[in-house]
Amino acid sequence: MNKHLGKQTIRFDNPPVILASSSIVGPREGEGPLATYFDTIIEDELYGESTWEKAESKLIEKALEKVIEKANKTIDDVKYIISGDLLNQLTASTFGIRNFKVPFIGVYGACSTMAESLSVAAIIVEGGFADYVIASTSSHFCCAEKQFRSPLELGGQRPLTSTWTVTGSGAIFLAESGEGPKITYITTGKIVDFNIKDAMNMGAVMAPAAADTIINHFIDTERDENYYDLIVTGDLGKVGKELLLDILKQYNYDITSKYMDCGIEIFEADKQDTHSGGSGCGCGAVTLAGYILSEMGKGKWKKVLFVATGAMLSQVSLQQGESIPGIAHAVAIEN
Amino acid sequence: MFFELCTLKTGGFIMDYVNAFIVGGIICVIGQILLDKTQLMPARILVLFVTLGVILTALGIYEPIVNFAGAGATVPLPGFGYALAKGVINEVNTEGFMGVLTGGLKATAAGISAVIVFGYIIALIFNPKAKA
Numbered sequence: 174m175n176k177h178l179g180k181q182t183i184r185f186d187n188p189p190v191i192l193a194s195s196s197i198v199g200p201r202e203g204e205g206p207l208a209t210y211f212d213t214i215i216e217d218e219l220y221g222e223s224t225w226e227k228a229e230s231k232l233i234e235k236a237l238e239k240v241i242e243k244a245n246k247t248i249d250d251v252k253y254i255i256s257g258d259l260l261n262q263l264t265a266s267t268f269g270i271r272n273f274k275v276p277f278i279g280v281y282g283a284c285s286t287m288a289e290s291l292s293v294a295a296i297i298v299e300g301g302f303a304d305y306v307i308a309s310t311s312s313h314f315c316c317a318e319k320q321f322r323s324p325l326e327l328g329g330q331r332p333l334t335s336t337w338t339v340t341g342s343g344a345i346f347l348a349e350s351g352e353g354p355k356i357t358y359i360t361t362g363k364i365v366d367f368n369i370k371d372a373m374n375m376g377a378v379m380a381p382a383a384a385d386t387i388i389n390h391f392i393d394t395e396r397d398e399n400y401y402d403l404i405v406t407g408d409l410g411k412v413g414k415e416l417l418l419d420i421l422k423q424y425n426y427d428i429t430s431k432y433m434d435c436g437i438e439i440f441e442a443d444k445q446d447t448h449s450g451g452s453g454c455g456c457g458a459v460t461l462a463g464y465i466l467s468e469m470g471k472g473k474w475k476k477v478l479f480v481a482t483g484a485m486l487s488q489v490s491l492q493q494g495e496s497i498p499g500i501a502h503a504v505a506i507e508n
Numbered sequence: 509m510f511f512e513l514c515t516l517k518t519g520g521f522i523m524d525y526v527n528a529f530i531v532g533g534i535i536c537v538i539g540q541i542l543l544d545k546t547q548l549m550p551a552r553i554l555v556l557f558v559t560l561g562v563i564l565t566a567l568g569i570y571e572p573i574v575n576f577a578g579a580g581a582t583v584p585l586p587g588f589g590y591a592l593a594k595g596v597i598n599e600v601n602t603e604g605f606m607g608v609l610t611g612g613l614k615a616t617a618a619g620i621s622a623v624i625v626f627g628y629i630i631a632l633i634f635n636p637k638a639k640a
Contacts, residue, residue, distance in 0.1 A: 217638075218637075218638040315636070323551075325636045325637070325638070326636050327550070329550050330543060330550075332543075332544070370547070373547075
């Protein structure tokens with residue numbers, strides 16, 4: 174049977190099961206509205222390490238340990254770890270998991286990484302290549318500022334359209350069978366570039382990519398917005414949210430009543446001074462692993478379309494005046 | 509009455525403060541407008557301001573501003589450009605054409621060395637922290 178539908182979508186006939194999920198966040202996220210949903214809230218951004226980068230690796234390590242524990246498995250059961258982050262050469266992931274001695278596939282999708290790693294993990298499990306696979310990702314505010322903007326020591330101002338990179342890591346334990354929500358479809362995004370060059374306005378970069386993936390998901394699966402209880406994007410923020418809803422309305426999809434953005438949910442923007450909202454790989458990851466999956470377990474939502482969005486820029490591409498391409502990957506999670 | 513007294517006793521130092529405040533403030537406001545209303549990154553604004561300082565000094569425009577506002581014009585970024593240009597002009601007058609290459613750095617050597625020395629000391633003493 175052909176599992177590939179239309180242009181970008183894969184259907185899973187034996188849907189992989191989310192056995193467990195874990196989330197670990199920084200202090201600012203721990204003061205936000207979703208605080209009670211996270212497994213661990215660290216007390217300071219350095220997490221007892223000497224550098225921000227070491228702290229981020231430790232976030233991944235702890236998230237993975239926690240998810241294995243919550244799934245009632247051991248590290249030896251895990252056949253693959255699929256992970257990625259925002260640092261050069263994915264060092265947060267590779268350094269974080271180096272003691273686990275588990276086959277590793279590194280993925281980079283900027284802030285869309287959670288959906289990307291989950292997609293790859295789901296394909297491996299459903300294909301029968303492994304029974305247990307972990308998908309994870311992380312981001313750290315202080316590392317990301319250094320990587321993409323300017324070092325914290327510069328103390329520069331942040332414009333109101335800018336987002337705040339979430340410090341945190343989320344991990345999801347996928348299994349061939351068992352109890353839990355299932356991954357039924359994935360829609361893999363393509364690079365979408367509307368020639369935007371403002372690195373302080375990622376919402377505008379990623380909204381067209383999110384719209385493209387959502388529309389193609391609907392077309393490929395012959396579903397529409399009425400099928401889902403919740404359609405959630407990774408980190409569009411306030412600016413990107415309005416854009417996405419507008420674009421989708423032009424294509425006659427009105428998702429307003431079912432729509433949520435992890436970047437808006439994770440912080441209380443007015444009180445926490447985070448401007449347009451949260452962002453980063455960790456934003457979608459901890460919101461999915463902490464908030465959304467646990468509410469799905471309680472029955473608040475049954476059919477969720479998780480669409481993580483990424484801005485595929487680098488410091489070099491930015492300095493050379495290139496525009497910023499966006500991407501979005503969708504994962505349908507159903508009880 | 510108080511104001512006149514101050515002016516009499518101190519040779520107008522109150523007005524020095526006011527002038528420095530206004531001119532320094534205007535330069536910073538221009539920077540803030542550029543940050544808010546354009547997509548210029550801070551590093552580009554920095555280079556722009558220093559270069560403008562050099563050009564305005566060469567055209568003889570910045571010198572009167574410095575005379576009027578003192579530190580209000582020499583401390584902000586264009587002031588560094590002013591020091592560079594002034595150094596070159598003086599060096600060319602005394603040492604000849606090679607002053608074009610040597611004058612700028614000579615005149616700003618104290619500032620540049622101070623940045624390196626204090627930057628190093630601060631980096632030794634303090635660690636960066638997450639934004640509160």
